[in-house]
Amino acid sequence: MSYADKVFVAMCQDILENGTSTEGELVRPHWEDGTSAYTIKKFGVVNRYDLSKEFPAITLRKTYIKSATDELLWIWQKKSNNIHDLKSHVWDEWADEDGSIGKAYGYQLGVKHQYKEGMMDQVDRVIYDLKHTPFSRRILTNIYVHQDLHEMNLYPCAYSMTFNVTQKKGDDRLTLNGILNQRSQDVLAANNWNVCQYAVLMHMLAQVCDMRVGELVHVIADAHIYDRHVPIVKELIERPQYDAPKFWLNPDIKDFYQFTTDDIKITDYVTGEQIKDIPIAV
Template sequence: MDTALQSRAEHRAQPRHFEWQYLDLLRQIWTTGHERADRTGVGTRSLFGATMRFDLSDNAIPLLTTKRVYWKAAAREMLWFLTGDTNIRALVAQGVHIWTDWPLDSYRKATGEAIDRDAFEARIIADAEFAARWGDLGPVYGKQWVNWPVYEPAGEGLFRKRPQGINQIAELVESLRNNPGSRRHIFEGWNVAELDQMALPPCHKTYQFFVADGKLTGLLYQRSCDLALGVPFNIFSAALIIRMLAQQCDLQPGELIWNGGDVHLYLNHRDLVETQLAREPNGAPKLEIANRPASIFEYAIDDFLVRDYAPQPHISAPVAV
C-alpha cells in the first residue's frame, strides 16, 4: 500500500480524540446557534439540548488540550463544595478567583466604591468581618449538597430548622456501597425555596450515578452552560467526583455523560472561539489519585496528580456576571 494511503488509513482507524465532540459543539453553536438576549445583557448564541460522553477508564480525564484548563482551581472548588462552605474567603486564600466576580459586583453596587478584584480579595482574606459581610454567596452548591435544609414541627403550627440538614453526598456514598442497583443515586443543587438567596442558582444542578459490571458512571445535567469558560471546568469537576466516589465505593470509573440544557456562547467570546477552533486536540491526560482518605470529605489537593497534560496556551475572555 502507498505510504501516504496507509498513514491516512491508520489515522482513520484510531479512536477519535475525546475533545472533538466539544469542538464540534463549539462550532455548531457559533455558526448556527440562536442569537438571544440574556440576563447579563451581553447576548448569546445558544442551542437547547446537547450531550457529550467521556470514557474515564485507565485514569482518563476530560481536560481540554486546545487551551489550558486550570484543573487545580476546579479541583479546589470541588473540595470547597464538599465542605459545605459558601464564603469565597477559603477559595481566594488559595488563589482561586472563580466566584469573586459576583460578591465583588454586589459590593460595588452597594457601596459605589470602584475597587478592583485584587484589592477586594485582599480585604476578604485580611478581614474576617468584611468577608462575612461581603464574601458570602448564599446557600449555593455545597450548602445544598451536604446540608440541604430540613424543617420539623415545633408546635402551634410553627416549624424549626434542624441544626444539620441532609448530607446528600454522605447518603449517596452509603447508597452506592449498599444498594448499587438503585435508581436513586442522585444529588441535587436546585432547592427552589432558596434560589432567590443564592448569588447564582446552580448551573450544574443534578448528578445521577449508575453502577454496572463493577463500574461507576455519572450523568450530569447542567441547565445553563457557558461553553467557552464554564463547561471545560464543569466536565473536569464532574469526572473528578466520579473518580472520588468510585474509589470510596471500591468501583472502577466508567463514563461521564454530560447533558446540557441551554448551551451558549457569549457574543463577546468571538476571539476565544475562533482561536480555539483553529487548533487541533492532542494527547491523553491522565488523573491519578495518590491517596484514599477515610471518607470522601477528606481529600486534599495534593491527592490529585494530572499526567501527560500538555495543553496549548490559555485563551482569555471576559466573564459575564
C-alpha cells in the same frame, strides 16, 4: 488526540453553525460596561466521556485541574458557600461583604434530611447508597431548591448529579457512571472546567466505594457562546490537538472527606497557549 478536544470542537462548531442568537432579546447577563451580553445557543447538548479510557481535559488550552478540583471540594466536601474557604477568586463577583454566596451550591449539599436510615446530607446519602444499595435508581443530588432561590446570589448552573452503577460481564467490581445536569453553560469559560471537576468527583467516589470509574454524561440545557467570545472560540477550535494527559489519584485515600488537591496529579499535559482575560458576563 484527546477525545475531549474532539467533543469540544464539534460542540462549538455546532453552536456556531446551527445555534440561535439571543441578540435583540431582553437578556439578564451584561458586560462590565453595561452592554447586554447576547449569545449563540444550542438547546439540549449531550456529551459523553468514558473516564476508564482517558481523563477528559482539553489540550487546545490548559484547564487548571487542581483549581477546578479545589472548587469541587469546596462544594462537595466542605459544603461551603463562603469564598474565604476557596483558593480561587472565581466566585468573588457573587459574594457579599462576608464572603457568602447565599444558600447556594455547597450550602444545599450540606443540609441534612431525614431518611429512614437517619439524618444525612446529600453527599453522605450518595456515598451510603453506593456502598449499600449500588443498583438503586434513586442515587442523585439536587441543589436547585426553589424555596431557597431568593436567598442565592447565583442560581445553580450545574445543579444535579445522577449516579448509576453497572456490572460489566466477567468483572468482579462494579462500575460507577454519572450524569451531570446543567441548566446553562458559558462554553468558553466553563465547559471543560466543569467536565474535569466532575470527572475528578467520579474518580474519587468510585475509589472510596471500591468501584471502577465509567461514563460521565454531561447534559446542558442551554449551551451558549457569548457574542464577545465568538472570535476567541473560532481561533481556539482551529488549534492543534494533543494526547490527553494522564490522571493519578492517591490510592491510599478511602474516605471522601480526606481528599485534598495534593491527592491528584496530572502529567504529560501538553496544551496550546492559555487565553487570558476572557471577558465574563455577569
